[in-house]
Amino acid sequence: METNQPNSDPFDERQSLQVIREMIQVSQKKLKNDGILFILWGWVMFYSYISSYVFKKTVTTFQVQKIFGYIGNVIGLLAIVFTIYYILKERRKVQTYIGISLRYIWFSLICCLSITSMIIHNVIHVANLELQHPIFMMFIAFAVVVTGGIIRYKPVIFGGIAFALLAFASSWFKLEEQLLLEAAAWLIAFIVPGHILFYKRNS
Amino acid sequence: MLKDLDPILHSQVRLAIMSLLISVKSAEFGFLLENTGTTKGNLSFQLTKLKEAEYIDIQKSFKGNYPLTTCEITEKGIDAYESYVNSIEEYFKEFKNNKNQKL
Numbered sequence: 233m234e235t236n237q238p239n240s241d242p243f244d245e246r247q248s249l250q251v252i253r254e255m256i257q258v259s260q261k262k263l264k265n266d267g268i269l270f271i272l273w274g275w276v277m278f279y280s281y282i283s284s285y286v287f288k289k290t291v292t293t294f295q296v297q298k299i300f301g302y303i304g305n306v307i308g309l310l311a312i313v314f315t316i317y318y319i320l321k322e323r324r325k326v327q328t329y330i331g332i333s334l335r336y337i338w339f340s341l342i343c344c345l346s347i348t349s350m351i352i353h354n355v356i357h358v359a360n361l362e363l364q365h366p367i368f369m370m371f372i373a374f375a376v377v378v379t380g381g382i383i384r385y386k387p388v389i390f391g392g393i394a395f396a397l398l399a400f401a402s403s404w405f406k407l408e409e410q411l412l413l414e415a416a417a418w419l420i421a422f423i424v425p426g427h428i429l430f431y432k433r434n435s
Numbered sequence: 436m437l438k439d440l441d442p443i444l445h446s447q448v449r450l451a452i453m454s455l456l457i458s459v460k461s462a463e464f465g466f467l468l469e470n471t472g473t474t475k476g477n478l479s480f481q482l483t484k485l486k487e488a489e490y491i492d493i494q495k496s497f498k499g500n501y502p503l504t505t506c507e508i509t510e511k512g513i514d515a516y517e518s519y520v521n522s523i524e525e526y527f528k529e530f531k532n533n534k535n536q537k538l
Contacts (some may be wrong), residue, residue, distance in 0.1 A: 243445060243447055243526070245523055245526045246517075247447065248445070248450060248523055251447055251450045251451050251454065251525055252450065252454050252520065252523070254451070254454075254456070255450075255451050255454030255455050255470070256454060258455065258460040258470045259455060259459070266439075276482065325462070325463050325465065325466045326459050326461070326463065327458060327459060327460040327461045327462070328458070328459045329459075329460055332460065
């Protein structure tokens with residue numbers, strides 16, 4: 233865009249409209265979700281559930297399980313650090329209402345899952361993962377659908393709906409199969425839409 | 436010609452700044468500089484004009500050892516921007532009507 237000197241320059245209605253259009257396009261492009269956090273958390277959780285499923289289904293030594301467990305913990309920790317860094321970096325440049333809303337939703341979700349876990353434990357006095365998994369998946373599905381609505385992106389909304397259906401379906405299965413279904417849910421609701429978002433933003 | 440066009444907003448860079456700020460909660464000086472494509476000096480000048488008109492709030496702080504300027508649109512700024520966009524819309528409606536009448 234041409235620079236505007238302190239003294240006003242001739243500027244007609246068409247140019248006004250053009251400036252407004254250009255800036256709206258800039259905002260739409262720059263502030264569009266790049267899908268990085270979707271991809272990151274999609275793969276982290278996918279790895280976590282797939283590796284848990286494989287260990288439950290196959291016979292491996294305790295040492296191997298321990299090593300993969302450590303790798304999972306390190307990946308999870310790195311993902312948390314990267315997420316905090318990414319949010320702070322984005323927030324520094326520009327703060328959007330969409331970004332603020334998404335932060336509230338996902339932070340509330342983490343709190344909600346933690347408290348629900350405690351409620352289940354308090355009521356049935358035992359850590360019942362078979363019950364906990366579908367319920368947690370349902371909460372996550374809710375957050376994914378709302379996120380898709382906020383960023384107005386249908387693949388994420390459909391991913392959230394698929395997540396909810398898989399949550400319901402998983403209530404019919406044992407824990408091992410639940411892990412596999414949850415891995416599939418993360419693939420459908422996070423990894424696929426995340427990669428599409430990333431590709432679209434950078435193309 | 437358009438009637439009641441706000442002279443504060445009827446400037447290329449100031450309109451660009453307001454068009455960017457209208458869609459966000461707040462933006463850094465660097466973000467505005469990058470997207471309006473103007474010079475640092477000119478951007479500072481135009482931001483001051485908008486602040487004087489109370490269309491934006493400017494907060495100055497520090498990021499490490501460097502000064503950080505953050506801008507946020509005010510309610511008065513939102514009203515002014517909406518009114519400006521409405522005037523532009525009216526102009527184009529009139530323009531279209533006149534064109535149709537001539538045809």
